Amino acid sequence: MVSIEELSAIASQVRRDIIRMVSSAACGHPGGSLSSTDVLTALFFAVMEHNPSEWKISTEGQDAFVLSAGHLAPVYYSVLARSGYFPVSELGTLRQLGSRLQGHPSVSEGLPGISLPSGSLGQGLSAAAGMALGKRLSGDPHKVYCLCGDGESEEGQIWEAGMFAAHHKIDNLIAFTDVNGLQIDGATDSVTALSDLGEKWLSFGWEVIEADGHDFASILDAFKLAGSANGKPKMILFHTHMGQGVDFMTDNCEWHGKAPNQQQSETALSQLKETLGDY
Numbered sequence: 001m002v003s004i005e006e007l008s009a010i011a012s013q014v015r016r017d018i019i020r021m022v023s024s025a026a027c028g029h030p031g032g033s034l035s036s037t038d039v040l041t042a043l044f045f046a047v048m049e050h051n052p053s054e055w056k057i058s059t060e061g062q063d064a065f066v067l068s069a070g071h072l073a074p075v076y077y078s079v080l081a082r083s084g085y086f087p088v089s090e091l092g093t094l095r096q097l098g099s100r101l102q103g104h105p106s107v108s109e110g111l112p113g114i115s116l117p118s119g120s121l122g123q124g125l126s127a128a129a130g131m132a133l134g135k136r137l138s139g140d141p142h143k144v145y146c147l148c149g150d151g152e153s154e155e156g157q158i159w160e161a162g163m164f165a166a167h168h169k170i171d172n173l174i175a176f177t178d179v180n181g182l183q184i185d186g187a188t189d190s191v192t193a194l195s196d197l198g199e200k201w202l203s204f205g206w207e208v209i210e211a212d213g214h215d216f217a218s219i220l221d222a223f224k225l226a227g228s229a230n231g232k233p234k235m236i237l238f239h240t241h242m243g244q245g246v247d248f249m250t251d252n253c254e255w256h257g258k259a260p261n262q263q264q265s266e267t268a269l270s271q272l273k274e275t276l277g278d279y
């Protein structure tokens with residue numbers, strides 16, 4: 001079992017990866033990648049049943065993960081590489097022509113660990129619901145995890161998936177939302193208010209769990225609670241801060257989709273401990 005100290009060390013390295021990748025690509029999405037780092041680190045290193053060396057695109061026989069908020073590709077690529085899906089050195093190719101690490105996850109390049117392309121917001125949760133139903137129908141007892149953004153939850157298709165999953169009692173679907181309160185254009189409340197997101201999911205027939213997305217004990221408890229087969233799909237609302245770990249990016253939506261320059265990158269890296277070695 002991975003300890004909370006180990007998870008925190010991995011998360012620090014993942015945050016360094018994100019800064020270095022986005023900075024060398026000179027574009028990309030650091031803000032939401034940093035807000036969802038602790039949750040994805042816990043998921044990939046302490047929660048999901050997965051075996052990178054035996055992974056196949058069908059995800060058969062393993063838990064599956066879908067990044068519905070596809071712009072969070074940097075954190076996704078880092079946790080995949082650090083889990084052993086592909087060489088960590090490949091992180092340096094983010095957004096380069098011909099790279100397997102496109103700006104948004106793509107399956108055509110054959111990057112291990114990615115079973116679904118995403119980036120057009122709202123679609124991933126529908127696909128995850130279908131994948132979870134498929135696992136149930138084929139007798140695969142594994143779960144499907146899906147990360148949504150709170151700004152992404154302003155998309156209508158999210159709620160269509162919500163109705164579908166509740167109707168079909170897809171209880172092996174564990175969705176979670178990075179509730180950082182911000183999106184590309186500012187506060188989610190000022191763009192299209194989500195009001196009480198927990199009440200909304202409850203009214204759609206989902207089990208709702210709320211947790212602190214920067215506290216590993218709270219994150220692990222939430223995933224454990226979400227593991228029960230009670231006939232309901234699960235939505236965990238992880239309360240987070242955009243840009244977490246880097247002081248000048250924290251709670252600032254300017255960093256939703258902008259790369260730090262060299263000096264900003266050095267400042268950011270000086271605030272994040274190197275724990276597993278840079279790529």
Ligand SMILES: Cc1ncc(C[n+]2csc(CCOP(=O)(O)OP(=O)(O)O)c2C)c(N)n1
Binds near residue numbers: 069119122149
């Ligand atoms: C269908 C669709 N509409 C618009 C966009 C452009 N877009 C990319 S990210 C984003 C905001 C997403 O907000 P959130 O999910 O909260 O992510 P965060 O800013 O927290 O990283 C938007 C509008 C898109 N990718 N897909």
Ligand SMILES: [Mg+2]
Binds near residue numbers: 032150180182183
């Ligand atoms: Mg957001």
